[in-house]
Amino acid sequence: MAEYILVINPGSTSTKVAVFDGEKELHSMNIDHPAEELKKFVDINEQLPFRKVAVMKYLESQSLKPSDLAGIAARAGAIGQLESGAYLIDETFVNACRTSQIPHPANLSPIIAYEIAEEAGTGICGYAYDAVCGCGVPDPIFTYTGVPEIKKPFFTHVLNSRAVSIEQAKKDGMKLEDTTYIVCHLGGGVTSNLIKGGKVLDFVGDDEGGFSPERSGGVPCRELVKFCFRSGLSEKQVQKKLKGQGGLTAYLGVNDARDVERMAFEEGNEEAKLVYDAMIMQLSKDIASLAPVVCGKVDKIILTGGMAYSSYLTAEMEKRVSFIAPVSVSAGTYEMEALAKGIHRVLAGEEQAQVL
Numbered sequence: 001m002a003e004y005i006l007v008i009n010p011g012s013t014s015t016k017v018a019v020f021d022g023e024k025e026l027h028s029m030n031i032d033h034p035a036e037e038l039k040k041f042v043d044i045n046e047q048l049p050f051r052k053v054a055v056m057k058y059l060e061s062q063s064l065k066p067s068d069l070a071g072i073a074a075r076a077g078a079i080g081q082l083e084s085g086a087y088l089i090d091e092t093f094v095n096a097c098r099t100s101q102i103p104h105p106a107n108l109s110p111i112i113a114y115e116i117a118e119e120a121g122t123g124i125c126g127y128a129y130d131a132v133c134g135c136g137v138p139d140p141i142f143t144y145t146g147v148p149e150i151k152k153p154f155f156t157h158v159l160n161s162r163a164v165s166i167e168q169a170k171k172d173g174m175k176l177e178d179t180t181y182i183v184c185h186l187g188g189g190v191t192s193n194l195i196k197g198g199k200v201l202d203f204v205g206d207d208e209g210g211f212s213p214e215r216s217g218g219v220p221c222r223e224l225v226k227f228c229f230r231s232g233l234s235e236k237q238v239q240k241k242l243k244g245q246g247g248l249t250a251y252l253g254v255n256d257a258r259d260v261e262r263m264a265f266e267e268g269n270e271e272a273k274l275v276y277d278a279m280i281m282q283l284s285k286d287i288a289s290l291a292p293v294v295c296g297k298v299d300k301i302i303l304t305g306g307m308a309y310s311s312y313l314t315a316e317m318e319k320r321v322s323f324i325a326p327v328s329v330s331a332g333t334y335e336m337e338a339l340a341k342g343i344h345r346v347l348a349g350e351e352q353a354q355v356l
């Protein structure tokens with residue numbers, strides 16, 4: 001009998017959806033939400049009904065009803081500090097998503113999953129897996145910022161970074177517990193993650209290090225403070241400048257690294273080449289900055305995410321960081337597969353879902 005798992009993974013400009021039969025993907029789709037459509041909503045929470053309709057239409061397009069599903073896998077966002085792995089989406093979990101003070105599109109998917117599970121009326125459940133905040137309780141040494149009132153928040157690309165680490169350990173014939181990897185997730189936002197024994201030990205966040213296609217990365221903090229007071233912008237507007245309209249988007253007006261490469265290499269746009277090279281160099285510095293945490297004992301550096309499809313970018317990064325450890329490229333993301341596999345393990349009784 002089929003074990004249909006609906007997978008929901010909302011991003012800032014799209015909702016990725018898929019149907020798996022157990023561990024096997026039957027169909028997947030990226031539902032794009034154009035900027036004009038999203039502009040109608042004041043904040044991410046307002047997008048809930050709109051995103052749910054998109055997911056329901058997708059399910060229908062696959063000739064499936066909620067009651068046909070064995071479970072629902074949802075990427076979860078920033079709702080405190082969770083452990084890695086699976087969480088049952090119950091009312092407490094849903095409330096945490098609704099009341100989160102940290103806007104993230106993946107705060108919506110557990111709510112959608114919960115509502116669809118309820119509508120199924122068959123007792124099925126939704127589960128979150130490796131949430132953005134699923135790093136576990138960090139060792140205090142990694143949380144100091146120099147301003148006691150501000151602690152480093154532990155939000156990163158947990159899902160994809162852990163998934164590629166698991167795959168890399170398999171390829172290398174190593175036990176995950178014995179591995180130490182630096183995983184650089186090269187997406188619309190970029191994070192570099194030190195994954196030791198399959199867990200996020202430390203990382204350089206999307207607001208700390210190099211800039212990325214849509215995010216500013218770290219900005220000299222005293223200059224940023226001056227800018228905030230001088231600019232006359234609201235907090236929301238400044239946040240948008242840092243996340244969504246920062247990085248390549250701010251400098252070049254495009255958020256797709258392929259467009260930047262076209263500008264730099266086909267159209268001879270020198271500014272585009274300089275900005276792109278600056279980004280690559282800064283992101284390489286982020287990777288290298290994690291090596292001292294483990295005294296340089298790194299088994300592999302893994303480049304993953306959409307930008308890892310670029311052979312120019314990966315070759316440039318490899319040149320700069322391979323003195324630390326061999327570099328392996330795992331282009332694209334494994335988030336949908338990781339979500340489905342995690343929930344399949346829960347349904348098969350191989351992994352226990354945690355409760356908030």
Ligand SMILES: Nc1ncnc2c1ncn2[C@@H]1O[C@H](COP(=O)(O)OP(=O)(O)OP(=O)(O)O)[C@@H](O)[C@H]1O
Nearest residue numbers: 186187188189213255256257258305306307309310
């Ligand atoms: N062939 C390619 N060459 C260069 N860049 C690419 C290629 N394919 C995709 N990208 C880039 O990958 C980025 C998106 O990556 P990805 O899909 O991993 O991120 P996302 O899911 O949108 O965001 P995030 O991972 O931060 O949540 C875009 O900037 C896109 O330009």
Ligand SMILES: CCCC(=O)O
Nearest residue numbers: 132155156157189206
């Ligand atoms: C930086 C946290 C991960 C994400 O942006 O989704």
